[in-house]
Amino acid sequence: MTTLLETRYRAVLRLLPAYYRREREEEMVEIYLWDVDRDTQDQSRPTLGEVASIAALALRSRLGTAGVPRPYERLGSAVRLFALFAVLLQAAWAVADRSLSLTWASTHGPAQWNMFLSEFTTRGLPAAVVAGAEWILPLLWTAGYFALLHDRRRLARAAVLLAALPTLWPLVGPLMSEAVPPEPLYATATALFAWLPALALCAGHHRDAPPAALPAGAPGLVFTACCVVMGGSVVLLPIAADAVWAPATCFAVGALGWLLWRSRRTDRSTACGGVALAVLGLLILAVRVAAVYPWLDVSMTDGYLGGVLGQTGVLAVLVAALAVVGGRDLTTR
Known part of the structure; x- marks a missing residue:
């Protein structure tokens, strides 16, 4: 007779x-029940630790590797590649943006340098701590990227x-x-652009997943190329x-x-x-639209408006092309 605990x-x-x-399933149920007295099984429940363990196993088994049903293998591979590409993009932009800021501030006279320092020194200690964290912590995307590609998964998770x-x-x-x-729209889109890759890395690169690897190129060379493209x-x-x-x-350029x-x-x-690239492109497209949407009713220079609209169009075309190619590849494997 089946008990309530079972x-x-x-x-x-x-x-x-x-x-x-x-x-x-049968093996797991037997293991869970073997040391529980049958007379108390109707008054017992699975512990929170057991539920959390099963939930983690469910996530790992759905983001599977070789040997699992093909849909789960594909899903796991796509999530891992999405995380890797997105972390690379975040890492390169964190380094390029701060390099450009430091270069500009240090080469355009004392006034620019003082303006740069004022972000950390003129608004009180709490604001200075927040400003410092906002400037320094994004550099950990780079640590997460290289840790992931060197199979240091715990370090990569903590860093991102x-x-x-x-x-x-x-x-x-x-x-x-x-x-x-x-x-609100831009802040939400930016948070999603950071947290979805971070959570995808934590979920997809689990202990049973294969080591992360770029489809082509050495990790350092690809990272440097991304920094150069962004800065340029x-x-x-x-x-x-x-x-x-x-x-x-x-x-x-990368897509x-x-x-x-x-x-x-x-x-x-x-x-x-x-x-993976199509999903990442859709996320970037959302951030792109969210960044410019609040300013559509404000007079903007032709150069800025043309650049933004052109970039938005290119992103939309690339996302569509990537989705078509990716879908075709998946159905013909």
């Missing part, structure tokens, strides 16, 4: 995918979660201080360079390069790359 365990185990339950923290301050800061509330896009067209311009430009590289390959070993 029924509860089986209900929790339904978090697991069907293929895993078929293979392991800390790096994403500053994106929450515009949302919670006005509730805790006299900070000016941000534009700001230097060459400063009139259009807002907070989204450089990472969006780098994504466009176009991936499409060209993919067209020369006959195998489909990177089929999930198109889907």
